[in-house]
Amino acid sequence: xxxxxxxxxxxxxxxxxxxxxxxxxxxxxxxxxxxxxxxxxxxxxxxxxxxxxxxxxxxxxxxxxxxxxxxxxxxxxxxxxxxxxxxxxxxxxxxxxxxxxxxxxxxxxxxxxxxxxxxxxxxxxxxxxxxxxxxxxxxxxxxxxxxxxxxxxxxxxxxxxxxxxxxxxxxxxxxxxxxxxxxxxxxxxxxxxxxxxxxxxxxxxxxxxxxxxxxxxxxxxxxxxxxxxxxxxxxxxxxxxxxxxxxxxxxxxxxxxxxxxxxxxxxxxxxxxxxxxxxxxxxxxxxxxxxxxxxxxxxxxxxxxxxxxxxxxxxxxxxxxxxxxxxxxxxxxxxxxxxxxxxxxxxxxxxxxxxxxxxxxxxxxxxxxxxxxxxxxxxxxxxxx
Numbered sequence: 001x002x003x004x005x006x007x008x009x010x011x012x013x014x015x016x017x018x019x020x021x022x023x024x025x026x027x028x029x030x031x032x033x034x035x036x037x038x039x040x041x042x043x044x045x046x047x048x049x050x051x052x053x054x055x056x057x058x059x060x061x062x063x064x065x066x067x068x069x070x071x072x073x074x075x076x077x078x079x080x081x082x083x084x085x086x087x088x089x090x091x092x093x094x095x096x097x098x099x100x101x102x103x104x105x106x107x108x109x110x111x112x113x114x115x116x117x118x119x120x121x122x123x124x125x126x127x128x129x130x131x132x133x134x135x136x137x138x139x140x141x142x143x144x145x146x147x148x149x150x151x152x153x154x155x156x157x158x159x160x161x162x163x164x165x166x167x168x169x170x171x172x173x174x175x176x177x178x179x180x181x182x183x184x185x186x187x188x189x190x191x192x193x194x195x196x197x198x199x200x201x202x203x204x205x206x207x208x209x210x211x212x213x214x215x216x217x218x219x220x221x222x223x224x225x226x227x228x229x230x231x232x233x234x235x236x237x238x239x240x241x242x243x244x245x246x247x248x249x250x251x252x253x254x255x256x257x258x259x260x261x262x263x264x265x266x267x268x269x270x271x272x273x274x275x276x277x278x279x280x281x282x283x284x285x286x287x288x289x290x291x292x293x294x295x296x297x298x299x300x301x302x303x304x305x306x307x308x309x310x311x312x313x314x315x316x317x318x319x320x321x322x323x324x325x326x327x328x329x330x331x332x333x334x335x336x337x338x339x340x341x342x343x344x345x346x347x348x349x350x351x352x353x354x355x356x357x358x359x360x361x362x363x364x365x366x367x368x369x370x371x372x373x374x375x376x377x378x379x380x381x382x383x384x385x
Contacts, residue, residue: 009036018079021345022275023048029292040069047346063087070096075298081108099252099298100273108273112153112182121248124267127185137171144185153180189260194278195242198293201252201300207239208306225313254294284341284359285313310361312368316376318356324349333375340375
């Protein structure tokens, strides 16, 4: 029997380089909008490849593969930031609509380039410096004190590639890895915030409410929307900073700006130019999810409302443990709290791996937070909180 002919798309086609959970969740929004997705995956077992019919297999570091995926797409975007910058630039030069483009994306790929540009535009940043030797680190510490935060210039995420060094010996051990590094002054922050903004090619921009992110071992475990107790003026300042960064860097699509709140103000920590873990709450908790917003932005459609669907939204990440049988615990969670929303990413369970999230909506922060925590702990550990 011959294979059926490919079905012609009836709406816009968006190509996504990478097939992780971000691409998978984007498919939910694409279905409603009549947008068809094409993903580039390493294998058919990847999260998005399991649910997207037009899945191409190949290496994202191969420009010929990227060009083949881009053919016939109305826009190209990314599930991750690891595509070589020169390849992103080449696709744009070929005439493909790539969002974000290379000149913007490099600021999420290279932390030193990011710091140089943010400093130039006046965004609040910690003192920092490129470093190449132990003497560079001790010289930086002499100016700004210990501990010194060393960061891999490229490739770090979820706490990987970040080392808090409390002595020259600590720094020497990190330097021995040979990874290109930069140093930042340690920021004594009160809590971590995140601002998610979207910007379209013609310059329309919107900002979601500022959220608080709760980290454990460098991994986000909980997101509180809106950030509880945040002064309205400081919240507006955080949104202004994020929108300014998006404008100055020429970002198209979503931009997540992670910030520290300190006793003296806000400090920008990291950037991500794609849907972001701090915005997963928007699937159930906002009028327009971050995934729909990203699709609207990369296709240069009018952006949707970022307003919240409830006064309080809490998202808790599901981290894998020793027991992979999470589905057997659905019944308890659904019966205990019919309002809980469960999202799994189609990933094999491994200890510490992000395999999904749960979201709770309501009016009282303590009550909503407890509901989300209960569901997350029971699903991953099979016990009550």
